[in-house]
Amino acid sequence: MNSAQSTKIHNLTFIGLLAALICVLAPISFPIPISPVPISMAFLAVYFCAIVGGMKRGTISVVVYILLGGIGVPVFAGWTAGFQKLAGPTGGYLIGYLFLAAITGYFADRFEDKIPICLFGMIMGTLICYLFGTVWLAVLMKVSFGKALFMGVIPYLPGDAVKIALALLSAFPLRKRLKSAGIV
Template sequence: MEQTSSKHSLITTKQLTLIGVMTAVICLLAPFAIPIPFSPIPITLATLVLYITAFVLGPKLGTISCLIYLLLGAVGLPVFSGFSGGFAKIAGPTGGYMLGYLFLTLTVGFFVEHFSGRPLFYALGLILGTALCYLFGTIWLGVQMNLSLMQALAAGVIPYLPGDIIKIIIACLFGPKLRTAIQRLGN
């Protein structure tokens, strides 16, 4: 009887638990930041942990987890870069990147779910998700700080590309293994 009722619910207990765990992981790791003197955008672990979240949870649940993280930060919990929080952080120069996190997670999760076992497609999804995050972040940063497109790219994208390549490689190596391990839980 329990199996039947869990199949008809929107989110199972296992899924809800995984959303909670991954949201907690995001909240614990995303605040660690290294400030950069020439940019309001610090180097963080946020994108890496969101990549892993998308691998573990897929597009729907991963995006829900990301949204919960953003809402927790918006109400003031210190889960954003540099252990900050509050709506002002979302409304500030880094807000576009935070909005982009939702699209990053959705895109990566889509590729993970629809191209299972195909590492090149995982990498493509990670790159496209990161590009979407950069798109929102760069436009937002440029508007907030009255920067040209090239200035916004120089301040918010170009310095971060080497680190993002490393994060994408890490996610490609460990994301599928974590996904498989999590899927085996409870089966």
């Protein structure tokens, strides 16, 4: 096996592991009465994978996660699955994970030693994900953008801030160790 093949196998394996992490954490969720959007661990998983894997591998791992859920593997919130979930109230957030991973991963790749700048990137990615999810929710539920914002974003802000902090504290040290070991 040549070096190019070895690198390709390494990258595919790494992406598979990142996607598996999302598939394990994302279904852990808790419904809340004021919204069809549950509190889930998906944001934490996407932040973590985007930081550790970077923009390309982190985003591809989210694509794999969405495709697995779409074809029927129960990896979405509450151990649900199917393309109907992508068309449902949480569909905009699921698609928004792609942008969350790409933006967070971009900042992690470019500014990995500058945590405040990476934090800014995570917040920007989160805002884009919130935007996709809120617009989708407003259209689907036939409510105003403000009402959708209250249903799909406002109650989640404290928890998502904690998830950002957890990802910053755990993913960057792991990324550095994996990088020094030649894995990333």
